[in-house]
Amino acid sequence: MARELRVPRVLAALPAPIRWLALPVALTCTVVVLLGSWSAPERIQVPEPAAKAAGYCRNLATALPQELLGHARKDPSPASPYVAAWASSPRIVLRCGVDRPEALNGEAAKDYSPTVDDVTWWPQKLDDGGYRFTSTMRKAYVEVTVPGGASGNPFDPVAALSAAVKANIP
Incomplete structure (x- = not known):
């Protein structure tokens, strides 16, 4: 039935x-x-540094930690010695060999720039509440993007990476 x-x-x-x-x-x-x-995979623009800066960036790439503040390193694909990322959501991204930010030529350069382990970082506030830090006074510019929510204190990733930048980029 x-x-x-x-x-x-x-x-x-x-x-x-x-x-x-x-x-x-x-x-x-x-x-x-x-x-x-x-979401579609995040596209990260890979810098194209000059030859001398590229050498410094390759040295830095090998010295970067496999873990940053409890987040495992997960570089974007295709791999590049000029880009490193740590898997957090959102993730922290380091780009080496970037161009000097235009804003450093103006009044913004006079803003507060913290120095950690003898590396001076120029901060830029992002729309998502995070920061982009660019190293200054080095032979190659290094940029660390810390999106809002990626770290309790946006300066922590920069502090953790400063020793490697100092040791590899004069």
């Missing part, structure tokens, strides 16, 4: 065509939400 399916009261009150479409519409909406929540 065939068993009759019971329709919940909420759906039984709806006209038949709407009841028939309820499940496909719900599944379609679920798929759209899931696909929308998966």
Whole structure:
């Protein structure tokens, strides 16, 4: 004997065509939400330093830690000796051999720039509440981007990376 399916009261009150479409519409909406929540891989612009700076950056790349403030190193693909990242959400990114920021030529250069282990970092506040730090007075510019929420204190990653920058980039 065939068993009759019971329709919940909420759906039984709806006209038949709407009841028939309820499940496909719900599944379609679920798929759209899931696909929308998966983000495309983050694109990080790889610097193209001059030959001398490139050598310093390659040395720095080998000296960088495999773990930064509890986050494992997970470099973007394709791999480059000029870019390093640590897997946090959002992630901390170091780029070596970047161009000198134009803003350093103006009034912004007079803003507070902390020095850690003899490396001076010029901070820029980002729209997401994080910071971008660029090393100054070195033979190659190093940029560390700390998005909002990546670290309790946005200066901590810079402090942890300063010794490696000092040792490898004069």
